[in-house]
Every structure is written in structure tokens, then in C-alpha cells.
Amino acid sequence: MKKYVALFGSCMFLVAFFSMYLMLDQLNLHGSLRGRVAMEMGQTELDFIKDKMENLENDIHHNQQIIDEIRNSVKQIIGGENMSKYIPVQRNIPALVEEVPESPVQAKIEAGDCSFVERQGEHRDDVQMLDVLDLLPFDNPDGGVWKQGFDIHYTDRDWDEQPLKVFVVPHSHNDPGWIKTVDRYYLDQTQHILNNMVDKLKVDSRRKFIWAEISFFSMWWDNIDAEKKEAVKKLVENGQLEIVTGGWVMTDEAITHYYAMIDQLIEGHEWIKRNLGIKPRSGWAIDPFGHSPTMAYLLKRMGLQNMVVQRVHYSVKKQLAKEKQLEFMWRQNWDHGASSDMLCHMMPFYSYDVPHTCGPDPKVCCQFDFKRLPGGRVNCPWKVPPVPINDNNVAERAKLLLDQYRKKSKLYRSNIVLIPLGDDFRYDKAIEWDQQYGNYQKLFDYMNGQPNWHVEAQFGTLSDYFDAMWDRAGLQPGSSGLGYPVLSGDFFSYADREDHYWSGYYTSRPFYKNLDRVLEAHARAAEIIFSLALAHSRHIDVPSFPAKNAYQMLIGARKSLGLFQHHDAITGTAKDFVVVDYGTRLLRSIMDMKRVMIDSAHFLMSEDKQQYDPETTTTFFDMDEKRINHDALPEKPILQLNQQTKEVVFYNSVAQARHEVVRLRVSSSTVEVQDASGKVIPSQTNLVWTAAQDSSTTEYELVFIVNVPPLGLSKYLIRDAGSEVNNPYNAPSQITLYNTGSPDSSVRGVFHISRPISDNRDFTIENSRLRAKFSGTTGLLQSVTTVKDGKETAVSVEFLMYGTRETKKDKSGAYLFLPDGEARTLDSSGKAVIRVIRGKILSEVHVLMKHVEHVITLHRSPGIDGWSLEISNIVDIRDQRNRELCMRLKTDLKNNNEFFSDLNGFQMQRRKTLSKLPLQANYYPMSTMAYLQDQDTRMTLHSAQSLGVGSLQEGWLEVMLDRRLNQDDNRGLQQGLLDNKRTPNQFRLLLERRHQRTSSPNGGGRQTGVDYPSLTSHSVSQLLNHPVYAFIRNKLPGEGPSGDVKLSSSVQPLVKALPCDIHFVNLRTVQAMEAPAPTQESVLLLHRKGFDCSFPANGLSCSTTGGKVPLEDLFRDLDLTDIKATTLSLMYDGQVLNSKSTLQLDPMEINAYRIRLD
């Protein structure tokens, strides 16, 4: 075998050598290409390159020397036995050039910073959701009147010692967009609900009401007069009206990212503070399709004391009800103590409507929804209508209702019961207020008048209910010691009946899930650079910076992003035209955020800021991406180059330095790139493909590696190098086309295109860390080898389609995933064209399948981007019927039926694939990453957008990319999903080898729900979610050749990079009380991530500091004053700090500080 390999290797060498010699000859015919052939430089230390280039140029006529070098390269390439068989017979082997290994960079980790993760055994809980899922049979027996539950028993004497306290909490669930747009709902219903609320609550001070969605409330507030505003404030003050949660919307909790969750809560809470002067105390999330502990954490750290959740799997509800665990202290899986404990009340029954909230029997409860009185538009499907309460029937009616209250209370530990009274868009007509409040008051009066019933029934707000509970326990609300069970884990995936799992919406309308994250990244980057520019404009007293205008755009973006976190928006479960309304808002705000970034970057980069002229900013920079419509793919403008240099500025919004590959579109294929000091740096040009084999002759892709400081800006200079011969730093990529029919080679401008004689051989792309092997037949990834240890891990990519059930009813729709069985491999009739692009900065494999354009890229970068493979897809299933397309990675990892997916980009959650559950139940939400692991290896799929993921068999990880469904799935939307677009999605695949073996990475011993990404993995996620933005300098009318405004070479706003485990979440300028204008105050949000030290922190030049951030290390050239710790939405201020203080952050925690920067 060895002999054969050696022989094969030698033959390969000869063939390759001969091919290269031929090519070299050919290249020499084209003068402009001289020098390129020896471009073996991966990017590297410039000195090395320079030396090498000088040598090459001196000896350029001595082909022998070059050939020697190539021979060495090829020897290296085919040196390994494993490799030799994958080298295709083709003529462009010089593209597989040697790479000078980058000096290995690893983060410096302070002793002790690994211990947090190692202490995870200290976590304590009474109910671990993973165990609950393990133990439950999921058998769904008929429970009688409470179909999904059981018979509830009590005796009349149960309340003799302590009366039953009943709080009936009237509410109206208002979706800011679903069947109608947010504006239409406001006009048709919401404004009337709120107007009636003022009138009808005033009638009787015993009447109560709660409201959640500040988006709607603020719209209404802007339309009412001062007198009504005063009336509202009075109702709030005297406790009749309570604002619950107080977010901009009631967010989805599965696929939202914590940045946006926090941002919309700040927006809501700040609005409430400015206009009502109060602080929400209780959370209310009755409609999101499953619940995340991240929400509990955020509410806790914002200072809320209690929360309510509703949509939880019916079997889980039943189990918790049996054990009287429907009220619990929700503790984070990663919490070693009890500081994250949040009191949570879970509603027990099927829905939040009246039939499912008064007690276990919907047939009875429906009779106490007085909007359903005969003659109205709604009735009771259980065929027994409500009757108005009068003196004759009140005794019988009150007894019937009390029976339900008593049964419900038996599911909880206190003798206090919460009875929500409302539904979607309720109380829009005055008569409904009279019907509900009038009839219920009669019932309460009667009940309370029966001393032997031992009941105190009343209207209440949500906090009235919780306060009564804390009060009976003799405790301050929000304190510890209530004695309720501690629960850890999450409530996904949700099923409301049978096997109807709501796991489809994790992916529905993926185009907009992607667009949401694009806005999120833009908004965050704009908030930060705006706050910095504004502070610097104050510092040097330049009033011309257009702060007010930019700030109004920021407010708009906060609202658009906040609105889209609504549980029918980001979820993809609204009507088509409502989706268009959301999309238009998202795009508008993306464009506004570009504007804010351009203004701020222009200001910060101007050498003479006193001369800053805001009038010129509209044309000063262009950003490197445009979208012509909300549903269009982004387009890159072409940088028109000539002999004069063009300035391009790059902005890095994260607080660690970035050293990574960027891409621009340019008008020339031979380009020179200089850094700000004028030093020429290596670059690569690629063809821009217009069809499978056709490329543009006016547009090229330019790639090079930039260095951008933490939160900073860096300038680069680009010009057309024309046919200059002494431009050895720029090299075109080499292209190989497979499955195109004609096995010949051609030259296209400076690009050499080869077509292999044999199509079927596997091929590789590689850098000094990774070697990725691809099938020569399909072009799809087969394995990844980590170069350092030579270990190869099978990772094969497949694309598959799911169908939906054949039955008439119960097919997949916007919410539900109801597949007709296993996925089927994508129909590959006709071989996909494969393009392999090899270059010194990056290499790519393009596979053009019928429904997916699939690209895998490997950067030859010294930064973090060189440690993982980028996967980009453009998915198009518009010609399909009832199909869902997924990408599956099949590995040889022994993951023991477990995988990990993130919750809201905030924490990892262990997932077990359970064979007792249907396929759709084993799908989970992924916001930023999911991984499989065994003793040696972890494979993480990082995502730039939220989608559904599953690991259906050992070693598999799959992600759903798009869904096209022809029908409604009976959850109220009344339409299918047929507005699919060409949809982009982006991932990074990271393969990590454990350098410390942990005894059992997958469970073993007592289960904990948590796990942690490595520092490298956290950085890869940042790379995907916080891209480096490019600003292209325009020449202004009348400007001289080099422009009148001189730009700095770089801007470094931070004295030092933040420690590598600390993420700069936001620097958000606080809004003034009286006007939509910025104040001098900002909130600084920092998140210290938990990380797993058993993987090397590759590619990072940062260090960790035990969570310490000296304030002196933060902002350069600015005065930092008025520093105060505060809660996450700025409701409660804490410790006062000074500019010499050091912040101390605990692992996993997000901290907020008010600061003033001048």
C-alpha cells in the first residue's frame, strides 16, 4: 500500500510539475502576469513577503529558481500520504500554493477564569427540565373536562383556615401586527380599547386592567390630550391600571437575540418612565410560542419581581400541575447560587382565553365570558352560552364559577388564584366593559357575602396577585425564601395538542429572520459609533455634528427592531401584507443606520473636526452594501478605480481588535491595496460570476486582510494597478470548473480557468490550520482535517427536502412542522456545476444546485476568520409545493444523542434527541450556534440568523433553511407560506479539538442543562453577527484630487481592547425626558461570557482578566464622569463609581452602567 501511494505520489508530482511548467511558459507570454506565478504568500508578515518578492523580481528571468520553489511547494502539498490521492489532475496546481504558517496566536487566560465552568456541578435545582422530558411518557390520555389534564378534587373545608383569594385580571392581548398591520390594528381596535379603558375604569375604583405592549400604548399616548393623559396617570397611581412587562412588544423568546430583547425592553421602560413615571414589576408573556429562561434572566436583572408564562407543552403543564410546581423559582442553568431566581407562574390550561383560564372546564368557563352573551359576534363552542347575572341566578352562577376557581387553585401552593379575563383585542367596545365588569362584580359581591364559602374574590392587576402571595408568606416581593421549587431549563419545543409541535416557525420566513439580524447588527454598530462621535463632538466643542437628526433615526431603528421582535413578526407568522409592512420598516431603518454610521465615521475620521461640514455627509461615504427593496438580496456597489488611490474606511464595532478578510467590488482585476501608512499589502482579485460559467468583465471582487482596532476605524487605499508589472502583492485567483462538459482550460483576462479531465476526484482547499475535502462529483464538503494534529473528521454536507403529511387536515404551516417522514435527498438530476476558486487570501468552493447556491470559503487569515469554514447559501424553493429544505451535516462524532443549541445568543442549552418523540419535536430554535461533541472533538455550526436545528441521528446536525407550505395550520393565520424569496443565509463551521479531556462531555453523572462555547467559538460568533463595515470615500464636487477633507489613518476610541471574554453589548445614548433628543448620558452594556477552557483559544490575541475592566482602560480622549451601575433597563440605579474605578463582572452576567462622556 505504501509503495503504491509513493508511486502514485511520484506520478502526481511529475504530472503536476509538468503542468506547472507548461503554465509558467504560458504565463510568461503575458507580460502583465509576470511575478504572479510565485505568489505563494499566504498573508503573513510583510517583511517576509517583501524579501521574497525582491528575490523573485531580481531573478525573474531565471525560471529554474521559481520552478524549484514550486517543486518545494508541491513536495509539501503531496508530502502527506493522505493528501496525495485527493490532488486532482489539473493544470492550475500553483494555486495550491504553500502557505507560510501564521505565528500561532492564543488568548492569555488568567488563572481562575476557567473555574466558573468547572464549577457547574454546584448548580442546584428541584426541577430540571431535561429530566422532565426524559421521564414523561408523552402519552396524551383523555383527562376528561380538562382534556390534557386530570380530575381535580377538593373538599368544601379546604379553605376553612385560610380563605381562597381570587384575583380576576382583565387583559386585552394586542398583537402589533398579525392578521392586520400594527397601524390597522391601532385604528380599528387598540385605540378604542384604550379610550374605553379610561372611561370605564373611572366608573368604579374596584375595576382593574393590565396592559403590556408599549408600542401601541405610545401610539395612543401621542394621540390623546393632556386631560386624558392625567386621567391615565391617576389610574396608574391608584393601582387600577398596571403596565406589565412594559416591553415595546411581547417578544418571541425562541429566535430573538438578547441584544434586541434588551433593547426593546429599554425602549419600553424608558418610555414608561418618561411618560408615566413608574416601573413595571411583573412580566406577562401569554402568547409567545414557548419560553426561554433568558427572558427570566433579563426581567430579573431589570428589577422585575414576578412573571407569567403560558405556552408550554401540554404534557409538561400536566406534570408540573400534578406536583404543584406550576409556580416556581426559575433559576438559570449556569447559576451556581440563587441570584437569578425569578418567581414564575405558569398558566395550567390550553390557552389564555376565558374558557381556559377560570378553571379546568372550558364548557363552564366559557359561560363566564360575557362578551359571548347571545346576540354577540362570538359564542361558546361548547354550546352552553353565558347568561347575564341577576338576583335570581347569582347564587347558582357564583357557585358554579367558584367550583372552577377552587379546582384551579388546587394546582398551586398558595390559597390565592390568578384568573386572567381577556383574549385577543378584547374590550374594544364599551358594552363589553359593562358586560364583563358588571356581571363579575355581581358574582364577587355574592361570593364575598357567603361567609361559609371562605372566598375573597375581586378584580386585580397582575402585581395585586403576586403581592398577595408574597404578603401571605411575609416576604418582600422579589426576595428569596418563598419555598417554591427551583426549576431550571427551558420550555421548547412547544406543542399545544397531539403531536402538533410549533417548531416550524423557528424557520418560517427565513428571509426576514436574516434581515432582522442585519438590522440588529446595523443598529448596534450605529448606536456605538454615534455615541462615540457625539461625545467627541462635545469634547472638542463642534456643534455641527448632526446629533439630533441622527438620534431620531436611531430612535426609529430601536422601534423598528423592537416591533419585529413581536411574536408574530420575527416568527414569520403574520399575513403576507403584514410581512411586507415589517420588511419595509426594517429596510428603512437599515438605511437610516447606514446614514448614522456614515455621519459618525465621517466626523470621527476627519483630521480637522472643526471643519466638519454636515452638509457634505450625504455624499461623503458610501457603504458597501445596498438593498433596492425590502425583499431583495443585498448588492455591492462597484468601486470605480483609476490610477489615483481611493480611500476606504473599515469600522469594527466589537471591543477586540479585528484582523480579518474583507471583500469589495471593484472595476479592475489588477489592484493595489495600501494600508494607511502607504505600505502595499497583499490582495486577491476574483471573478464576479454572472452565470454558471460566465463572469463580469466590468466588475471584480477584491479581497484583502484588514486590521481594525477595538470599536475603531482604519483607512485603506485602493487603486487600479493597470498592467503594472511590479505589483506582486495582488494576485488573481485560479479557477477550476467541474461538471461543465468541456475539459479544457482558458484564460479570462488575468484569470486562469481550468476544467479537469476527470470530474470525479475529490479535491481540497486548505490553509495552515484546516484542510477541507470535497467530493469531485457533488462539490459538497466531505471532511475537515485540523492540520496541526492531522486528525480528519468526517463532515459531509447534504441538502434534503421534507414533505408534509398527506392527510386533509393537520399539515405543516407557518407555526407547525408536520413532516411526512424522513427528509429526502435533494433531486440532483443533472450534475451541479462546481467552481473551485483558489487564492492566496481565500479559497472557495461554489456548488450551483437547483435550489441552493452553496459556497464554502476558507480564509488564509491570521485572525479568527482563518479558524473556521464559512458556509453561505442562497436558497430558492419558489417552484416547490409543500416542501421544506434543510442542510444536514453528517459527522463521525459520537455525540450520544445529545447536542447543544443556544438560547437567544445568551446561553447554551443541552438538547437530547428523544426517540419517543416525533421528528418535529426534536427540532429546536438556534439563534447563533449549535454544536455536537464527543470526548475529543466539538463541531459548532455558528449562524448569522435564527433557524430551526435538530440532531436526528448520532453524528448529525441539521438546520432548516426555508419552508414553502400551501396551507394554513389552523392557528388563526388562515394562510400558508407562499411568499418565499431568494433567501441568503450564512454560517461558520468550527471544528475544535479538546486539549483537556473532560471525563464525560455529554452528560454522565448528574445532568446539567448548560454547556459553554470556547473563547474561539464566541469570537467566531462575533465575526458573523457583528461584521466589519466598509465606507467608500466619494470625491465631492469641486474637491481636489485628494479631497479637501483629510482623513486620519485610524481611530482608536478605546485605550485598551476589552478582555476577550467581555462583549461590548452596546453604548446607547439616553433619550431626553422632554424631546426625542440625545442627552449627555449613555448606558454602557457589557456581557462577560462563560467559556470552556478545554479547547485552545485559537486565533485570539486578547487576554482575560478575571472579569476586571478598569474604567481608565476604556475611552481615549474623553472625560468619563457620572458613572453609576444600573439595572439592565435603567430602572434602578446602584453603586456610584468614579473614573478610577474598576468594573468587576461575573461570568455570564450582563451589566449596565450609566456614564457621561464628554
Ligand SMILES: [Zn+2]
Ligand atoms: Zn399574540
